[in-house]
Amino acid sequence: MEKAVILLSGGLDSTVCMAVARSRGMEVYPISFNYHQRHNIELESAKKVAEFYKIKKHLIIETNMEEIGGSALTDNDIEVPNGDFSHGAEDIPITYVPARNMIFLSYAMAYAEVIGADHVFIGVNAVDYSGYPDCRPEFISSFQKTANLATKAGTADGRHITIETPLQKLSKREIIQLGNKLGAPLQFTHSCYKGGAKACGICDSCKLRLRGFAEAGLVDPVEYETM
Numbered sequence: 047m048e049k050a051v052i053l054l055s056g057g058l059d060s061t062v063c064m065a066v067a068r069s070r071g072m073e074v075y076p077i078s079f080n081y082h083q084r085h086n087i088e089l090e091s092a093k094k095v096a097e098f099y100k101i102k103k104h105l106i107i108e109t110n111m112e113e114i115g116g117s118a119l120t121d122n123d124i125e126v127p128n129g130d131f132s133h134g135a136e137d138i139p140i141t142y143v144p145a146r147n148m149i150f151l152s153y154a155m156a157y158a159e160v161i162g163a164d165h166v167f168i169g170v171n172a173v174d175y176s177g178y179p180d181c182r183p184e185f186i187s188s189f190q191k192t193a194n195l196a197t198k199a200g201t202a203d204g205r206h207i208t209i210e211t212p213l214q215k216l217s218k219r220e221i222i223q224l225g226n227k228l229g230a231p232l233q234f235t236h237s238c239y240k241g242g243a244k245a246c247g248i249c250d251s252c253k254l255r256l257r258g259f260a261e262a263g264l265v266d267p268v269e270y271e272t273m
Contacts, residue, residue, distance in 0.1 A: 049163035050210070051154045052076045054104075056091030058235045058255060059169030059213055062221055064095060065230035066212045067167050075161060077105045077154055081146070082112035084119050084126070085241035094234035107153055117143040119239060126239045129253030139177050141239055141250065147180035151189055151209070158207045159199045167210045173217050186211055218258030226264060233267035247272040 050067045054060045054076035067074050078092040089106065096104040115121040118140045127140060147170065154166045170181040179185060190209050194200040199207055213221050225232050237255045238245035245252050247270035259266040 047071065047073045048165065049073045049075060049158075049161060050165035050167055051158045051161070051163050053150055053154055053166070053168045054078050054092045054095060055169075056088035056093075056095060056235060057169070057237050057251075058225070058232065059171060059221060060092075061095050061232065061235050062225040062228070062230050063167040063169045063210075063212060064099060065225055065228035067165070067210075068099065069228050072165065074099065074101065075103060075105070075157065075163060076101055077107065077150075077157055079107050079109060079150060079153070081109050081143075082120060083143075083241075084122065085236070085239055087241050087243065088236045091234050091236040095231055098231040098234060105157065109149070111143060111146065111149075114144060117141060119143050126249050128248045129250040137177050138179065139250065142178050145180065147178075147185070148189065151193075155193050155197060155207060159197050163207065164205065165208050165210050167212070169213050170211050171213050171216065171218075171221070173215060183211075183214060186214075217261075218254055219261035222258045222262045222264060226262070235268065237268075242271065244269045244271045246270070 050072040052064045052067055052074050054064060064074060076096050078089055080086060080089055112120045118124040118126045120143055124140060158166050170186065172182050186209055193207060199205040237251045239249040239251050240246045245268055256266060
């Protein structure tokens with residue numbers, strides 16, 4: 047059975063990635079991060095998702111991106127804005143966390159190298175919300191080349207650890223439909239940026255999620271403060 051490391055935030059996209067890997071018959075190894083994010087409640091969601099899939103080992107890495115700041119998700123002095131889909135595709139929102147995916151992929155590659163996994167799944171998407179530079183195909187392609195050159199697996203062992211981005215070209219509606227088809231536990235996921243026990247319903251992430259469920263003709267199973 048092939049092994050796959052899954053970057054599991056506890057959000058919708060990463061949970062669907064877990065479901066995709068399982069549907070391909072892979073043995074999955076989720077890795078999550080407590081990076082002192084405002085919405086660290088998502089880690090509880092990640093744990094629930096891992097439990098749903100009866101994961102033997104769910105690795106949670108402690109890293110402090112709060113000290114770096116520069117994002118509404120890591121700096122309490124920067125307010126999480128309400129959802130606004132009027133910004134252009136090239137605009138980078140204040141909820142972008144500097145270099146986050148580059149850092150997380152580095153950890154995931156290291157983990158994959160150690161456990162002998164040939165796949166790393168990440169739920170990046172460049173269709174509905176391409177404002178984050180570390181979610182774009184160009185970044186993933188570049189990181190793949192770097193990882194091939196920077197790991198023992200790629201330079202000495204003749205192994206190719208592939209970065210899998212199954213959601214890259216899907217809309218939020220299509221991602222939700224895929225998750226529903228694969229039986230992903232969407233009821234446990236947390237997408238809200240504000241970090242409350244209930245999703246706020248008004249931040250970018252909540253509005254994008256709610257629109258996706260509406261377009262998919264499905265009811266979002268999580269609770270919201272406001273709709």
